Amino acid sequence: MRHMLNIGGIDVGYGDVQVLWDVSLEVREGEFVALLGANGAGKTTTLNAVSGLLRPRKGTITFLGQDLARTPAYRRAELGIAHVPEGRRLFPEMSVRENLEMGALHGEARRKRRETMEEVFSIFPRLRERQHQLAGSLSGGEQQMLAIGRGLMSRPKLLLLDEPSLGLAPMLVAQVFQVASELHSRGMTILLVEQNVRHALEVCSRAYVLENGRIVLQGTGTELLANPHVREAYLGI
Amino acid sequence: MVLLGQAVVSGILLGGMYALIAMGMTLVMGVMKIINLAHGALVMVGMYATYICFQQWGIDPYLGMFVAMPLLFLLGCLIQRFMINRLLHVESILPENQVLLTVGVMLVLTELVRLVFRSDYRSVATAYSGKTFFLGGVSVNVPMAVGFLIAMGFTYALHLFLTRTDLGRSIRATAQDREAALYMGVNAPRVTVITFGLGAALAAAGGSLLLPLFYLWPDIGHLFTAKSFIITILGGMGSMPGALLGGLALGVAESLGATYISMGYKDVVGLVIFLLVLLFLPGGLKSLLARR
Numbered sequence: 341m342r343h344m345l346n347i348g349g350i351d352v353g354y355g356d357v358q359v360l361w362d363v364s365l366e367v368r369e370g371e372f373v374a375l376l377g378a379n380g381a382g383k384t385t386t387l388n389a390v391s392g393l394l395r396p397r398k399g400t401i402t403f404l405g406q407d408l409a410r411t412p413a414y415r416r417a418e419l420g421i422a423h424v425p426e427g428r429r430l431f432p433e434m435s436v437r438e439n440l441e442m443g444a445l446h447g448e449a450r451r452k453r454r455e456t457m458e459e460v461f462s463i464f465p466r467l468r469e470r471q472h473q474l475a476g477s478l479s480g481g482e483q484q485m486l487a488i489g490r491g492l493m494s495r496p497k498l499l500l501l502d503e504p505s506l507g508l509a510p511m512l513v514a515q516v517f518q519v520a521s522e523l524h525s526r527g528m529t530i531l532l533v534e535q536n537v538r539h540a541l542e543v544c545s546r547a548y549v550l551e552n553g554r555i556v557l558q559g560t561g562t563e564l565l566a567n568p569h570v571r572e573a574y575l576g577i
Numbered sequence: 578m579v580l581l582g583q584a585v586v587s588g589i590l591l592g593g594m595y596a597l598i599a600m601g602m603t604l605v606m607g608v609m610k611i612i613n614l615a616h617g618a619l620v621m622v623g624m625y626a627t628y629i630c631f632q633q634w635g636i637d638p639y640l641g642m643f644v645a646m647p648l649l650f651l652l653g654c655l656i657q658r659f660m661i662n663r664l665l666h667v668e669s670i671l672p673e674n675q676v677l678l679t680v681g682v683m684l685v686l687t688e689l690v691r692l693v694f695r696s697d698y699r700s701v702a703t704a705y706s707g708k709t710f711f712l713g714g715v716s717v718n719v720p721m722a723v724g725f726l727i728a729m730g731f732t733y734a735l736h737l738f739l740t741r742t743d744l745g746r747s748i749r750a751t752a753q754d755r756e757a758a759l760y761m762g763v764n765a766p767r768v769t770v771i772t773f774g775l776g777a778a779l780a781a782a783g784g785s786l787l788l789p790l791f792y793l794w795p796d797i798g799h800l801f802t803a804k805s806f807i808i809t810i811l812g813g814m815g816s817m818p819g820a821l822l823g824g825l826a827l828g829v830a831e832s833l834g835a836t837y838i839s840m841g842y843k844d845v846v847g848l849v850i851f852l853l854v855l856l857f858l859p860g861g862l863k864s865l866l867a868r869r
């Protein structure tokens with residue numbers, strides 16, 4: 341399998357505070373990789389380094405063989421990286437439709453905007469019903485669907501999902517994980533950040549565990565589900 | 578009764594032009610999260626550009642504005658690109674200090690214009706300057722009516738731009754969540770430059786429409802900064818419909834003040850309203866609508 345994303349030993353921080361220490365991680369084409377860790381471990385920081393909001397002080401990030409060091413954040417969507425951020429981060433005063441349109445600003449995604457929107461509507465029929473409503477007025481679950489739909493609008497090669505199940509009722513959590521697995525089975529490459537460790541390990545192909553800004557464990561979902569440290573620290577067994 | 582109708586009609590007409598200027602300030606505030614205290618100075622420079630067109634080449638102000646607007650668009654872009662955006666990269670400079678920079682820009686523009694034109698009062702006299710027509714017993718000043726209609730035309734065009742085009746939507750998206758806009762691939766630094774240019778062009782448009790109605794001198798900018806600021810607060814910060822409503826409200830209030838109190842107190846009325854709104858309705862007119 342081809343390398344999609346390769347993070348090689350990055351250090352990332354905010355001002356004087358270093359948050360990530362020598363983090364390495366890879367996602368191959370077609371994989372469903374999970375990045376797990378407790379609050380403040382540095383998961384969001386890692387994703388933001390991939391989408392270019394933060395610059396590593398050390399180490400490299402390559403996407404489909406291209407070094408991203410000199411690629412500004414706003415060019416990365418075009419390359420095929422879609423970031424569905426923590427807390428949805430929708431445009432609250434824009435309609436559902438406009439939010440989706442904002443997901444497809446460049447190149448092929450822009451040309452196929454209507455077609456992709458139909459696909460998104462068929463995955464999330466609720467969004468079609470609500471297309472003229474303001475995003476800020478949607479329920480939490482609908483907002484998460486819109487956030488994912490907006491990410492899909494760019495016809496990405498790599499989908500970054502940051503805690504998509506956060507704050508949702510159990511039934512909706514299951515639905516979000518199901519949508520993620522379905523996208524994966526249709527060929528989407530996914531990097532999922534989660535605190536819902538059990539669920540994430542059940543659906544992913546491989547996972548990394550981040551603690552205090554360092555990768556401490558990695559393996560397949562099954563391996564990590566059986567790992568004593570994971571069971572004790574994250575599954576409470 | 579006629580007097581009241583007269584005051585309200587001219588207030589609305591004037592207010593429509595104020596609103597256009599305030600929308601420029603609102604646009605910049607939305608994206609940059611700062612009050613641009615140079616906004617009135619941009620109105621003033623736009624008015625001088627239109628004035629020069631009239632004085633030198635006899636170009637009517639309603640045509641001259643189409644020279645002033647691109648000029649000010651360019652000036653606005655340059656200010657954002659080479660002054661304000663630069664500050665964004667210096668971590669020790671807080672957003673508050675970007676506001677101080679706009680004060681600096683205001684002073685430089687005002688003094689540069691004073692250097693060239695001195696502090697003399699100027700005005701344009703056109704064939705329609707003093708003309709009026711009657712509308713159901715109320716006499717309407719021609720340049721006010723024409724200015725109002727053009728201002729509303731621009732308002733509608735701006736609305737279409739912001740809701741129907743990718744660039745317009747990107748401006749709104751950047752204002753609502755800059756980071757999320759970056760995730761979507763919006764070139765946010767470029768959007769801020771264009772937004773500031775657009776804000777300046779709207780300032781020039783409003784200023785040019787008011788040129789046949791106001792005396793022009795370098796310090797007139799302060800008046801427009803104050804008005805836009807009042808309207809923006811009145812309209813509830815950052816909302817375009819709010820700016821339109823706020824503009825009309827300020828126009829009517831000023832006009833009523835001038836009719837029933839005294840011409841000299843026209844601008845004081847605006848400030849009094851400003852204080853009242855800050856004290857009793859901090860969310861502006863918009864919050865009144867939302868409360869229903």
Ligand SMILES: Nc1ncnc2c1ncn2[C@@H]1O[C@H](COP(=O)(O)OP(=O)(O)OP(=O)(O)O)[C@@H](O)[C@H]1O
Nearest residue numbers: 354359377378379380381382383384385386426535
């Ligand atoms: N903008 C910021 N400025 C300074 N420090 C930050 C900033 N954002 C995050 N941090 C710090 O970086 C560390 C990692 O944060 P990060 O958001 O990456 O954690 P996370 O793993 O995503 O946590 P969570 O599960 O709570 O979202 C935390 O200690 C946090 O306090």
Ligand SMILES: [Mg+2]
Nearest residue numbers: 383384385426
């Ligand atoms: Mg996080």
